[in-house]
Amino acid sequence: MKLHATAVPQAVSVDLDHAILALSDALDFIGVxxxxxxxxxxxxxxxxAQSLEWEPDWRHRLVRAALLHDCGVSSTREHRALVDEIVWEGEHAHCERGFAYLGSVPPLAHLAPIVLEHHTPWAHLRHRGVEPSVALxxxxxxxxxxxxxxxxxxxxEGKPLLDVLGRYEDSHFAPELMVVFRDQAMREAFWFVQEEPTLHERVADLLGTAPPVPLSMVEIKGLAGMFGRIIDAKSPYTERHSMGVAKVALRLGRHFGLPSATLDMMEVAALLHDLGKLRIPDELLDKQGPLSAEERRRMARHAFDTYEVLRRAFGDGPLARWAAxxxxxxxxxxxxxHFDNGDLPPEARIxxxxxxxxxxxxRRPYRQPLGPAEIAAILDGMVFGGKLDGGVVEAVKQDLDAYWQDAVAQEGGNPAS
Ligand SMILES: [Fe+2]
Ligand SMILES: [Fe+2]
Ligand SMILES: [Fe+2]
Structure with missing residues (x-):
């Protein structure tokens, strides 16, 4: 069978700050x-930082780091724990995860040392030999x-909030930062501006002043891989899911002879297809048994949320559609x-x-992992039921073991146990 690939531009142009802005929306979903x-x-x-008269470059780095500071948190439970306690015993784990994620993506690596220390009390941080601008x-x-x-x-907001945080001055927060925060927090506008739609407009303005930093396809894939890991870390059941989907999709794309620019974009789309899942509460994602109508609605919106974030990051083009x-x-x-065969591009069907x-x-909470033969039978049933593309499933069946290995492979390429 031949598939007619969607025509895609040879070079996708993505600006780093544009991508950070859009992807940070997905991280913000974790607040549910x-x-x-x-x-x-x-x-x-x-x-x-404006009141502190920090240099523009420093402020720019601050905004980027602040937007991504919680990239080490995937679970809504952990997010809740971080909101419920001012100081919490398990809080450093997400700083270390964030450090590792950001450090693995060269265009974001400069933010990693900041994210690593974003829950370190000032009394420790000031003696750790961290570069002063990073520490502050x-x-x-x-x-x-x-x-x-x-x-x-x-x-x-205002004085009651300052009374709570003031107890941690010196021990947790640098006194010079508390001085400006006190001044800001007593102004009503400081709180009003954090409400929508001003919040999104003002944050976009903060990043809009610097010259664009175009990302190469290798860098885009690196960024997508990082977010794929964040999505998969949401539940032990979905570990490596996004990476496995990307591997299977790539093998299928190659089988159908799709051009390399299409394969690149399809890999990014596959790594990010479940981005909207970050908004689903952990309890719902791991729930066994039937879902209520409201729970089903919440689940169904993840593909829509993926679409919205990706069209902001990459434009309203094929990549967002293939993923969503x-x-x-x-x-x-x-x-x-509710698109049908006529509307679904081949890359989305793959x-x-x-x-x-x-x-x-x-493995899922309600069943063990299935082997190649069981999977082939289920895929056939889904073709029969009008759910999946018959030609794509046929291609999988022709090389079943290889596709199954891709689906379960560990990061180093070894099959999972
Ligand atoms: Fe946070
Ligand atoms: Fe998925
Ligand atoms: Fe999904």
């Missing part, structure tokens, strides 16, 4: 009902991060857009098959 944490932290920190940036993020947590718990259409059926009875195959090859 309290979304926007990273944006509020970035804006509060930037307003304080990390501590400012810590301070406004805790301000947002205290605020989210219902403590009134992974639960559409060729019959038109999938979700959430990712849809790769998604099902990888999920079946992996």
């Amino acid at each position: 009902d309290e979304i926007g944490h990273g944006h509020r932290v970035a804006l509060m920190a930037a307003l304080c 940036t990390a501590n400012l993020i810590y301070l406004v991060d805790r301000a947002d947590a205290v605020h989210a718990r219902g403590v009134t 259409f992974h639960h559409e059926y060729v019959s038109g009875h999938g979700y959430p857009f 990712i849809a098959v790769a998604d099902v195959l990888q999920a079946l090859a992996q």
